[in-house]
Amino acid sequence: MDFNDTPDEAAFRSEVSQWLMQNAPEFTITADTKEQEFVAKAKAWQAKKAEAGYAGIRLPKDVGGRAGSEMESILFDTEEGKYELPLGPVVGIGQSMAIPVIRKHGTEDQLKRFAEPTLKGDITWCQLFSEPAAGSDLAGLRTKAVKDGDEWVVNGQKVWSSWAHHADWGILLARTDPTVAKHKGLTFFLIDMKSPGIDIRPIRQISGESDFNETFMTDVRIPDKYRIGEVGEGWACAMTVLTSERLSSAELKESESVDYLIELAAQTPGDRGTALDNDCVRERLAYWYSLEQGQKNFHLRMLTKLSQGSGPGAEASLLKLVYAQRLQQSAGFGMEIQGLSGLATSPSDHAAEEMQKTYIWSTAMRVAGGADEVLLNQIAERVLGMPGEMRGDKNIPFNELA
Amino acid sequence: MDFNDTPDEAAFRSEVSQWLMQNAPEFTITADTKEQEFVAKAKAWQAKKAEAGYAGIRLPKDVGGRAGSEMESILFDTEEGKYELPLGPVVGIGQSMAIPVIRKHGTEDQLKRFAEPTLKGDITWCQLFSEPAAGSDLAGLRTKAVKDGDEWVVNGQKVWSSWAHHADWGILLARTDPTVAKHKGLTFFLIDMKSPGIDIRPIRQISGESDFNETFMTDVRIPDKYRIGEVGEGWACAMTVLTSERLSSAELKESESVDYLIELAAQTPGDRGTALDNDCVRERLAYWYSLEQGQKNFHLRMLTKLSQGSGPGAEASLLKLVYAQRLQQSAGFGMEIQGLSGLATSPSDHAAEEMQKTYIWSTAMRVAGGADEVLLNQIAERVLGMPGEMRGDKNIPFNELA
């Protein structure tokens, strides 16, 4: 066990750190950066990284990658995280979902077509998986794709596609055979988001924002060459996407950290001086701090495993579980210690507003990418080897389900 | 809503209170009272109450009761609770389980035979329900009773029969037909605990005590006249017993109360003076105090319902649920605030020892009379109307179950 860099790691870190110091500042963003500017900067930053060979560190060179090690990729992310850069879904979905699934299940032609422009930020992606009646139970989705000559005709409705209105392409999971059991009748496609028949409507969220969308598809045609994997192999492709998503959710916004809350408590008046002088405030913050550190340290353990060549298993589920629950509790508490001022804020009270936003956002986090309850099931079943839930849909053709 | 007594209630309370003042003191016990003395006093106190007409307040006069109201019974219990009297299972099982089940499911002869001597403390009872492989799943019990002429021959093993070694009679649930579904093949009996073939062995508990027993029955013969209800009606009889048990578990030992813990914290040194000056200690104790008060107030609501003639429903499950969980948490915490002295005690440190006993005892409370998880299921299903668990044993004959 050694948390210090090896000489090689130290050299790479220093190289990256210098490059970032020279290049990152002009791309940084603030809380006030508007959406259009964010997207433009995100693409430009991606292009910059690609140019310098940092865009796809683990990808092979022939698709524009660096053919570097897992540890190099980790080091780069760590150093990059020190700047407020326009990361996130705009370019992230392409890198962390689209390319991995194309690499694993697609053809070499498909990889050539999409990998490099994605790494350069020329193509951005959105994810078209969830549907109104298929969230945790993703395989229950109803969007259908019917073969018509060399094309597929897609009809259906997707939901929660973040940034779909800015995306060039989408990764789509659709049902191609309703006569077999629900997991077996799915196929995976790449879909051009500018295709006729696609209608993207923003969802009004409880946060007041609308960065998620509903995507309606009416007779949208997809050439068969954009099918990924075999017909009926869609579920396996989706699993590849979800697995590579799992480890990437450990990045925290600064205002989501317990440090931020400790600072806030230290500045809020309380009976003993400041709120942080209250023993109970201390005890709660300390507990959440220990969870946050645990999450970070567990993440490092997973990265060590990754760098040793073994992929993240179901145990990685605990990262989001711990994070999302803690976030809701600590943000709710952060509002509480400020009293009524935590709820009715002056325009200048940035901290109170951040706490409120986090408290709302945490509800999405407890559901997105596996609800708390789904993650606990995964841990119980796949890590502890306990029995699966009794199901009402096992081995029943999709079109015969109630 | 009125928490004050009506004139009638006040008159009855005053009568009871005077009678208790004159009679109760000579029967009171202390923590040092030995088992034999406890049993003797319990019986004598029961006789005293019976003599004065307070033993079976709600029971009709012809079986030795008072034919009083539910509210009178409640008032008596409240006043009686102000003295440290030898109550509990020794005489309690007879009053709160045996008589109700005989009254509801038995014959008039059976009631005459047992009600009065039970009320007078001449007959004491134990409960023979649970088995090693049938706890929460009581209907899975294996003790069998086979008809032989006018008698039943019983073979099997019961467990957790408290005070069985002092009991004259037992209430027994046994399987009389293994060829039907498990709830349907059970019959209810009264069993003379002095019968040949009964072997009572104390269970060594984690508390170091042995007040529970295993009861082995080998070819024990029970005359058919001691069968309660019809053959196959045993499950309904057992439900009668368990329902009348449910409301009676709300009595707290003084050392189990949060008041006791508040007192203890106020006497334990702490960084700010005493442990009670720590905000977090205050917040936890206040929370548990609010649960304890809620439990008391909910109990009063149930009693109001009872006195209005509607029996306690599944919602009464919450009483024990709240109590047992709180007890484990608060006792564990009570040990913690004392530091190491809460764990290694001088003979004189009564409070620390009580805390330890409670911490052990709470584990039994979280399981006995419906485990936490079973109670939550009951509330979800019977109060909230949510679906039952999927079962592997529904409508399958007992002898065909895996």
Add this chain to the structure above:
Amino acid sequence: MNFDLSDDQKMLAEQANKLLAEVSTPDRLRQLIDEKADYDQVLWQNLAELGFLGAAIPEEFGGIGMSAMELAVVAEEVGRYNAAIPFVSSVVQAAKIIELAGTQKQKETWLPRIASGEIIATLSTHEGAGDMQSPPLPQCRLDSNGLSGKKLPVADGHYAHLAVVTCQHQGKLALALVDLTQDGIQKTQLSSFDELRPFAQLSFDQTPAELLELDDCDSQQALYKTLNYAAAIIALEQIGGTETCLYMARDYSLERQIFGRKLGSYQAIKHKLAQVYVKLEIARSNAMYATWCLANNASDTGEAIAVSRLSALDAFETAARENLQVHGGIGYTFEANCHFYYRRERLLAGLLGGKSLWSDKLINAVKAA
């Protein structure tokens, strides 16, 4: 002993329920948010007409003169439908403190107009961040030149007609009665987490105001009693909200299919909601007892109210959060109804101080008993 509402109280609940169910629908709430309305004037008018606003105001001052228990019954329905009205500000807090600390003339002047809904009043005690058992003496000051200083957040402050404001006067805590309709008061609306309950910052500068004082009235005591009274009433509002969340989640879980089964057939969901039910019934039992104590001046009223508030805080917090969780993604949309309660829960928790503060009050009360 009888731990049950009277028939009259049950009838009152039914009436209030009927009105609120009809007027304060989720779509109405969405409309009010979109219109950035200060409050639901239609509902307020209806409540006034049926006499609900003056339920607990003495008859001699234009009210119906019922007890805290009846007001609590109405509060539960307000909570159940997440009504967008200045109920707590005007008829709970302001009316109570004027009743407790006002002179006969002040009461005669203002209480009838509060009871009739003609004016909306509010009580303002905050001067910025913090959740304290013993806040320092207010910076706001009343002297011969009038009232000067800043109060924030003030519930309904930018449109209310009247405010009772905590301030210092001759070096001691005092209560000032200010007509908010006069010129010269600077009102800035704040950004409110509960989109249906607005707050403002009020700045006074030598604003004419009068002291609220009966001859022998101790402002500290009147304030303490008013906040306790409000806590008891608000507990029922919290309980109403809790019950809505519980059954909203239950109903959704019985509709939604997942992996070929009802969502509500999963034990995780069953136990989650059973636990909310337990918290709800504990809170309800404690709240009923506390309001009875309040209405009957019982000796353990202070303790009972603290107990009631702690369990109501606990119940509504869990219910509001887990209701959203049970709804999954759909709960995150403005079209679903979970968010109203998710926001209101925090508001009612922040309004009178959180767990820490009330735990302190409770332990002090138990120790003093």
Add this chain to the structure above:
Amino acid sequence: MNFDLSDDQKMLAEQANKLLAEVSTPDRLRQLIDEKADYDQVLWQNLAELGFLGAAIPEEFGGIGMSAMELAVVAEEVGRYNAAIPFVSSVVQAAKIIELAGTQKQKETWLPRIASGEIIATLSTHEGAGDMQSPPLPQCRLDSNGLSGKKLPVADGHYAHLAVVTCQHQGKLALALVDLTQDGIQKTQLSSFDELRPFAQLSFDQTPAELLELDDCDSQQALYKTLNYAAAIIALEQIGGTETCLYMARDYSLERQIFGRKLGSYQAIKHKLAQVYVKLEIARSNAMYATWCLANNASDTGEAIAVSRLSALDAFETAARENLQVHGGIGYTFEANCHFYYRRERLLAGLLGGKSLWSDKLINAVKAA
């Protein structure tokens, strides 16, 4: 970066595991309780022979000179099998404080004998009830007449050969080294909640004792460092216990049938154990980091240890309780194995102070950083 044990450390764990699994069986633990044994002498002897007792004692003082990480590896196995040995007293606490605060001569005299198991030593800091961050100056006093006063509870105090005792000396906190084999010390065994870890009260009356002091040693600092060191090591003992509880409950739930299904197929049980697993892995990650910090003198060692202790406390508390719960009635019998851990968990929580105390330490460390 490499967040994994080295091959050597893994081998060490395997060796310790093998020995403890063989010797410290549940039946052996029951036997020790019935015999009211002070500790498991056979196991202690075996551990000594394999060099485990001196694992972290410097080579020049008869140990193997490995780091805190290796001692933690052994501690995890001690916790896993709930071993009945004075491991924490002698080789963690006493050895460490002598190493930190003793003179060369004191170290030469005592450390080799602790490392070899020849003597058992203990550290005594308590004088009655309370769980304090800043306890008052001890009543126990060392002056030219010797050591006088009472210490309780003292782990293993009635049979240990040597104690390091906190006391006051010239009005300041000091550490006294006392040979417990001498006459005139009154030893009373206390009633211990953990039946496998005994405690005593020791009364000194002008008992000959020597100060533990390097020239420039600050007793407060040495004590602080020793308790932090012990917290880091004990975290692994707690983690070992947690893991045993988790898998004991899991295995039982897969055996036990209830309502025609495996107990472990119920979601309530699955989620309960999944939550224990989460707490276990959080605690393990934090503990590994903390021991690494300790072994490498990292600047955030204090913070990392507080974090580690808080999550180990949380994990073991939940695991010990819910293991009993999953076992139902059978868990309440002496024949089952749940109770060993249910008792040990409380002991390890009480030994170095609970959540409140370590939360305080953590927040102070974070603020200072």
